[in-house]
Amino acid sequence: MSETRECAVCWWVYDPALGDEDAAVPPGTPFEALPAEWRCPRCDAPRARFVRPRAEEEPPIEARVEALTLAYERILATRMAGLPIQNPRLRVEAVSFQPWGPGLFGVLVTPWSINAVILGDPDAEVPLHGHERELPSGRYTFFPQRLEGVGTIEIASLISPVLEMEDQAAAVATARAAAALMLAPPEAQAPPARTRRELFGFLRGRGDRDRDRDRGPA
Numbered sequence: 001m002s003e004t005r006e007c008a009v010c011w012w013v014y015d016p017a018l019g020d021e022d023a024a025v026p027p028g029t030p031f032e033a034l035p036a037e038w039r040c041p042r043c044d045a046p047r048a049r050f051v052r053p054r055a056e057e058e059p060p061i062e063a064r065v066e067a068l069t070l071a072y073e074r075i076l077a078t079r080m081a082g083l084p085i086q087n088p089r090l091r092v093e094a095v096s097f098q099p100w101g102p103g104l105f106g107v108l109v110t111p112w113s114i115n116a117v118i119l120g121d122p123d124a125e126v127p128l129h130g131h132e133r134e135l136p137s138g139r140y141t142f143f144p145q146r147l148e149g150v151g152t153i154e155i156a157s158l159i160s161p162v163l164e165m166e167d168q169a170a171a172v173a174t175a176r177a178a179a180a181l182m183l184a185p186p187e188a189q190a191p192p193a194r195t196r197r198e199l200f201g202f203l204r205g206r207g208d209r210d211r212d213r214d215r216g217p218a
């Protein structure tokens with residue numbers, strides 16, 4: 001299968017099915033078979049400046065988050081099926097996923113946990129054991145996990161189990177607050193949440209307040 005290549009200077013696309021008539025390259029010539037002296041027909045960049053198209057290298061955020069959600073729904077239907085640590089009011093939902101470094105950061109709600117998740121650069125090596133990652137709010141310990149159809153992700157447990165969550169909306173609100181806190185620079189935080197313990201305590205306090213507010217006056 002022949003792949004297209006893009007000029008990293010001007011984004012002209014070399015399509016092997018078309019070749020490059022002006023340079024006497026016949027249709028059907030794979031990029032690898034182009035003569036060494038071949039250059040970008042638009043900007044004259046050398047052959048070495050051509051790269052795989054971005055779309056092939058970096059799936060869009062939605063596709064990666066969708067794959068993550070599907071992988072956890074499979075876990076829910078198989079390994080976790082019927083285990084009593086689950087909250088039947090909750091389902092798998094990815095919250096606040098956004099670009100972070102070369103990958104994505106977000107929070108994943110499942111019926112048994114709320115976890116911060118790094119979907120890293122697919123080509124990057126991930127340490128095999130727990131390791132610290134520096135987020136704007138501080139350092140957190142993440143653990144690698146291999147997921148079918150996704151690759152290696154990194155997980156920091158925030159709340160587990162989640163049996164006390166009243167409903168999906170409460171879990172998603174907690175996940176959204178956690179993502180915002182973890183990505184906020186320290187000076188923007190009140191109260192500061194620099195450690196998992198502090199973040200966890202803050203989220204617990206917030207959950208209690210939300211419950212009290214939702215109940216209203218007795």
Ligand code: FE
Nearest residue numbers: 007010040043
């Ligand atoms: Fe070019």
